[in-house]
Amino acid sequence: MSYSNKVIISMVINNENYDDLTVETRQHLGDFLRDLGFKGTHLGCEQGACGACNVLVDGESVRSCLMLAVQANGKNITTVEGLETSEMEIVKDCFVKNNAMQCGFCSSGMLMTTYEIIKSKRKYSREEIREMISGNYCRCTGYQAIVDAVEDSLNKINVGM
Amino acid sequence: MKSPAFSYYEAKDLADAINVKKTDDDAVILAGGQSLLPTLNMRLSNPSVLIDISEIKELREIKIEDGFLCIGAMSSHSKVMNNKDVNEVLPILCKILSQVAHPAIRNKGTHGGSVAYGDPAAELPAFAVLVDAQIVLSGFSGERIVSAKEFYKGLFETSINSDEILTSVKYPINQNNKQLFFDEITRRHGDYAMAGLVGSIVQKNKINEEINFVFFGTGDKPNEAPKTCEYLLNNEYNYTDIKDILKTDIEFASDISSSSDMKAHLSAILVGRMMKELN
Numbered sequence: 001m002s003y004s005n006k007v008i009i010s011m012v013i014n015n016e017n018y019d020d021l022t023v024e025t026r027q028h029l030g031d032f033l034r035d036l037g038f039k040g041t042h043l044g045c046e047q048g049a050c051g052a053c054n055v056l057v058d059g060e061s062v063r064s065c066l067m068l069a070v071q072a073n074g075k076n077i078t079t080v081e082g083l084e085t086s087e088m089e090i091v092k093d094c095f096v097k098n099n100a101m102q103c104g105f106c107s108s109g110m111l112m113t114t115y116e117i118i119k120s121k122r123k124y125s126r127e128e129i130r131e132m133i134s135g136n137y138c139r140c141t142g143y144q145a146i147v148d149a150v151e152d153s154l155n156k157i158n159v160g161m
Numbered sequence: 162m163k164s165p166a167f168s169y170y171e172a173k174d175l176a177d178a179i180n181v182k183k184t185d186d187d188a189v190i191l192a193g194g195q196s197l198l199p200t201l202n203m204r205l206s207n208p209s210v211l212i213d214i215s216e217i218k219e220l221r222e223i224k225i226e227d228g229f230l231c232i233g234a235m236s237s238h239s240k241v242m243n244n245k246d247v248n249e250v251l252p253i254l255c256k257i258l259s260q261v262a263h264p265a266i267r268n269k270g271t272h273g274g275s276v277a278y279g280d281p282a283a284e285l286p287a288f289a290v291l292v293d294a295q296i297v298l299s300g301f302s303g304e305r306i307v308s309a310k311e312f313y314k315g316l317f318e319t320s321i322n323s324d325e326i327l328t329s330v331k332y333p334i335n336q337n338n339k340q341l342f343f344d345e346i347t348r349r350h351g352d353y354a355m356a357g358l359v360g361s362i363v364q365k366n367k368i369n370e371e372i373n374f375v376f377f378g379t380g381d382k383p384n385e386a387p388k389t390c391e392y393l394l395n396n397e398y399n400y401t402d403i404k405d406i407l408k409t410d411i412e413f414a415s416d417i418s419s420s421s422d423m424k425a426h427l428s429a430i431l432v433g434r435m436m437k438e439l440n
C-alpha cells in the first residue's frame with residue numbers, strides 16, 4: 001500500500017485559523033510552528049527530555065518535538081505568543097519580577113508547565129512545584145528563581161485558597 | 162536530528178488498523194508517540210507508514226468489569242492517573258503513574274503504548290507482571306488474551322504478533338488482601354528509574370504468607386525474584402544476603418546510569434525500604 005509523504009492540514013493557532021497548509025508527514029509540530037513564525041517555541045533536544053518545546057494542544061501541555069504536525073490537524077494550538085489569559089499575564093509578571101529567566105531559552109516551556117499547575121486549581125508545596133517542573137531543563141537560573149516565580153504566581157492567583 | 166521520511170495513516174477503526182498492519186510489514190503503530198518519535202528523531206528505525214490509532218474511540222475506555230479494572234490502550238497516563246475508578250480500586254497505579262515521565266509527556270503517552278513497548282526500565286510492564294494482568298490483543302484472526310507473566314520475552318520483545326494491536330490491559334482487583342508497594346530510585350523526578358520495585362505481600366497475624374517482587378530498570382525485561390521472596394518468608398531482611406540472593410534471581414544489566422553491581426545494590430536497598438514500610 002502506498003501513501004503520500006505530504007498532507008494538507010488545518011488548525012487553530014493562538015485563536016487564528018490556519019487552513020490548508022501542506023506539510024511533510026515526518027515534520028514535527030515544533031518545526032512546523034517555527035516555520036510559520038512562532039519562534040517562541042524552542043527546540044533543544046528533540047527527544048522529549050528538555051521541555052523547551054512545550055506548547056498547549058487543546059489546552060494540555062505537550063512536547064511539540066514528540067508530536068507530528070499532521071497529528072495536530074483540526075486541533076487548537078497555543079504557543080507562548082498566545083498565552084494571554086489574565087492568569088498567564090500574572091504568571092509572566094511573576095517570572096520577570098523573580099528573575100526566573102536569564103537567557104530565556106527554557107522560559108516558554110516553563111510557562112506551559114506553569115499553565116498546567118495553575119489549571120489544576122490546587123495548592124502546591126515547593127517540593128511539588130519542583131516535581132512538576134522536573135521535565136523542563138533550565139541551564140541558567142538554578143531553578144530556585146523559577147520555583148519562586150511559580151509560588152508567587154500561585155499566591156497572586158489565589159489558587160486553591 | 163530529524164526523522165526519516167515516512168507516511169501517515171489515520172486508522173478509522175480497529176479492523177482498519179489491523180488490515181493496514183497486516184498488508185505492510187514495515188508499518189508501525191503510532192499511539193502517543195512518546196517513545197516512538199524520539200527513536201525516529203534519532204533515526205533508529207525506518208518505518209514505511211505510521212498507523213495512528215488515536216481516533217479509535219473504543220480504545221480509550223476505562224471501566225470496571227467482572228472483577229477487573231480494564232484500561233483501554235489509548236488512555237493517556239494523565240487520564241488514567243486522574244480517573245475516579247482507578248483512584249478507588251487501584252490507587253497504587255496513580256502513584257506509579259505520577260512517577261512516569263513529566264506532565265507534558267503523560268498527556269500524550271498511553272497505557273497500551275507503555276505495556277506494548279515493554280521498555281525494561283518502565284514501571285507499567287513490571288506492575289502488569291506483578292498482578293499478572295491480562296493483556297488483550299486483537300489481530301487478523303480475532304482476539305486473544307495473554308497473561309502479563311507470559312507477555313514479556315526479552316529486551317523489547319513481547320508476544321505481540323506483527324498483525325496485532327494491544328487493545329486493553331485488565332488488572333484484577335480485590336486480590337485477597339494483598340498489599341501493593343511501589344518504589345524507585347531515579348536521578349531526576351520522572352526519569353526512568355536506575356532501579357525500581359513493585360511488590361505485593363499477603364500477611365496473616367503480622368506473619369508474611371506470600372511475597373512477590375518485580376524489579377524494573379534492572380535487566381532485559383521486568384524481573385521477578387522468586388528466591389529473594391522465598392528467603393524473606395523465613396528470614397529477616399539483611400542487606401548483604403539480599404544483594405547476594407538477588408544476583409542469583411536476576412541477571413543485572415548495566416546501563417548509562419549505573420553498573421550491574423550498582424543495580425544490585427539499589428535493588429537490595431529498595432527491598433529493605435519495602436520491608437521497613439511494612440513493619
Ligand SMILES: Cc1cc2nc3c(=O)[nH]c(=O)nc-3n(C[C@H](O)[C@H](O)[C@H](O)COP(=O)(O)OP(=O)(O)OC[C@H]3O[C@@H](n4cnc5c(N)ncnc54)[C@H](O)[C@@H]3O)c2cc1C
Nearest residue numbers: 048190192193194195196197262270271274283327352353
Ligand atoms: C523524556 C521521557 C521520559 C520518560 N520517562 C518514562 C518513565 O519514567 N517511565 C515510563 O514508563 N515511561 C517513560 N517514558 C515513556 C512514556 O511513558 C511513553 O508514553 C510510553 O512508553 C509509550 O507510550 P506511547 O503511547 O507514547 O507509545 P508510542 O511511542 O506511540 O509507541 C511505542 C511503541 O509501542 C508500539 N505500540 C504502541 N501502542 C501500541 C498498541 N496499542 N498495540 C501495539 N503496539 C503498540 C508502537 O508501535 C511503538 O513501537 C518517557 C518518555 C520520554 C520522552
Ligand code: FES
Nearest residue numbers: 044045046051065
Ligand atoms: S526539544 Fe522537545 S523536549 Fe527538548
Ligand code: FES
Nearest residue numbers: 102106138139140
Ligand atoms: S533561563 Fe536560560 S535555560 Fe532557563
